[in-house]
Amino acid sequence: MAKVLMKGNEAIGEAAIRAGCLNYFAYPITPQSEVAEYLVRRMPEVGGVFLQGESEVAVGYMIFGAAGAGERVFTTSSSPGISLMSEAISYIAAAQCPAVFVNIMRGGPGLGGILPSQADYLQATKGIGHGDCRLLVMAPASVQEAVEMVMKAFPLAEKYRNPVMILGDGLIGQMMEPVEFPDDLKTEPTNKDAWATNGMDHRKGITRNLVKSLFLDPVQLNDNNLALKAKYDRMRAEEVMSESYHIDCDYQGLIVSYGTMSRVCRTAIDMLAAEGIDVGMVRPQTVFPFPEKAVAEAAMKPSCTHVLSIEMSMGQMIEDVERSVKGRVPVSWYGKCGGDIPTPEEVIDVVKQRIA
Amino acid sequence: MELELSGIVIIVGAYGSGKTEVAINLAVHMNARGTAVRLADLDLVNPYFRTREARQALRRLGIDVVLPPDRYMHADLPILTPEVSGMLRHPSGLTLLDVGGDDVGATVLAALADAMEGKTPQVLQVINPNRPHTDTVSACLMMRQAIEARARMTITGIIGNANFMEETTTRDILAGYAFSTRVAEAANIPLVFITTPAALLTRLDKKDIHCPVLALRRQLVPPWKRADTLDAGASASKG
CATH class of the missing domain: 3.40.50.920 (Rossmann fold)
Structure with a gap:
C-alpha cells in the first residue's frame, strides 16, 4: 500500500491485519469506535472475523478463548471498557497466552469524558488486573508509530506469552496523518506448540496443553508467579524503548x-x-x-x-x-x-x- | 473560473474526506466575496475535529455559525438544534451545512426534509482518493449511493479534496483533479471545485484545471500546530 491518509483508529485496524491478526472482538466506545467501523469492512475482505461482544467483559473472555486456541487476536477499547476487561487480562496473563489490547484513553475517572487523556497510566503499567500481572505497554506519539507498535505487539505478545497493550490517548485515535505500512508479517507464532489448545493433530510432541489460571497448590502458584516475574524482568532487560x-x-x-x-x-x-x-x-x-x-x-x-x-x-x-x-x-x-x-x-x- | 455558490449548500462525504475544512474555507471565501454566510455544524456522529473548533475564528470574520448550545457542546449526543430547520426555511446568501461522515452522518438530512421542501439545495460530495474506502472511482460511487439512500437526497456535485494534509504536493493535487474528474463523469454530475493548500496555490500549474480552485487554510489542527490565518482576502483563484 502506498502512502495513505488515515485516522489513528483506522490505521491501528489495518496494522493488526498486516501483522497477521484476523480475529477482532470488540465493543464500541468513543473515542475508538472507528477501529470497529474500519474492521467491519476490512475483515471480510481478508477472510478475518469481527465479532461484537455483548459487553467488554464478554470481549475479554472471547480474547482469552482465541488466544488459548493459538490464534492471533486483539481488541480495542477506551478507559471504562478496559476496566471491564481487566479481569480477563489477569486470567490471560496467568494462563500465559498472547493477546493485544489497545486502550485509546479518554478522561476519567468514572464515565469521565470523551476527549483525550493519559489517565490510565497507572492502570496500564502497574494495576491492569488483580494478582502479580504486568503488560508490556507501548505508547505511540503519531499515527505512523501506532502502526509500527501494533505490528510489533503481536510477535512480542508471543515471545512473552503475555498480553501487550498499546496505550494511546484519544487524539492518537482521532487524528489523521499520512502513513505507510511496513511489509506484511507472514509469520506464525513459533512457540505455539507450547500453549495452543488447537488439537493434538496440529502439534509435535505428546504433551497436553492446558489453558488455566487456577493453581490451588501454593507451590505451583508460587512457581507460576516466579515464571511470570522472570518474564517481566526479561521485558525490563530487552524491550525498553x-x-x-x-x-x-x-x-x-x-x-x-x-x-x-x-x-x-x-x-x-x-x-x-x-x-x-x-x-x-x-x-x-x-x-x-x-x-x-x-x-x-x-x-x-x-x-x-x-x-x-x-x-x-x-x-x-x-x-x-x-x-x-x-x-x-x-x-x-x-x-x-x-x-x-x-x-x-x-x-x-x-x-x-x-x-x- | 471564480468559485461562486449561494442558496443551500450541503457538504457530505466519507469520514475524514475533509468536509469540515472545506466547509469552513468555503464559508470564509464566500464571506470575503460579500455573500452573507451561515454555517451549521451538523456533525452528530463524531466528537473530534468539528466545525465548532473554528467557531471563534469564523465569528470574528462575521460568519454566522450555528451550533448546539454551549452547555451541550461536548456532549456525545446527536443534538440537532431547531435553528437549523429555521435557516433552511429562510435561506439567504449562502446557507452551508457541514454534515457528518459516511451514510451514517448523512442520516440527519432525512430529518430536515420538511424544512427543505420546495427548495433545491446543492448536495456536494467531498472526495479524497488518498483515504481508505474512497480510493477508487467505484468506491466513491458506492459512497454516493449509500449517502443518497440515507439522506433521501440526490448528490448534485463533486468537490475534489485530494490531500495528505501538510505533506500534500502539487502532484497530489493534479492526480486528485484527474481522479475527481473521473468520479464526476461516472456520476454524470459536475466537478464543482477542487481544493489546494493555500501555500501551494501559486505553485500549482492551473492551465489544465478546468474548474475553480479553493485555497484551504487548515483550521482543525492538533494542539502542537497552529491553525493557518483565515484572512478575508480572496481565497479562490482563476482556473
Missing part, C-alpha cells in the same frame, strides 16, 4: 512526556530554544518497562537543574520518573486531564517558572 529530543546541548531542564503530549512539548522546546532556553526531553515509547536508565542519564547531566513530568493525568508517570531520578534532581509534575491538551504556551510558562 525511548526517544530523546534536544539533548545534545547543556539544557537547563528535562521534560519527560509521552504520546501526543510529547508532541506539544516538542513544539514548546523548539519555541524555547528560539528564545535561548534549552530544555531536553526523553519520550518513553514503552511505559512498562519504563526507560529508567535513559531518564536517569538525561537528568544527571550537570547543567540540568529540574525534571518535569508532563502528562495528561494528575501525576501518574511522575512516580516512575522519580523512581528513575532517585532524588538526585528535583522532579515536579504538570498536566491537565479534562480533555483539553496543554498548549505549547502553557508548557513554556511552566518551564519558565520552574526551570529558567
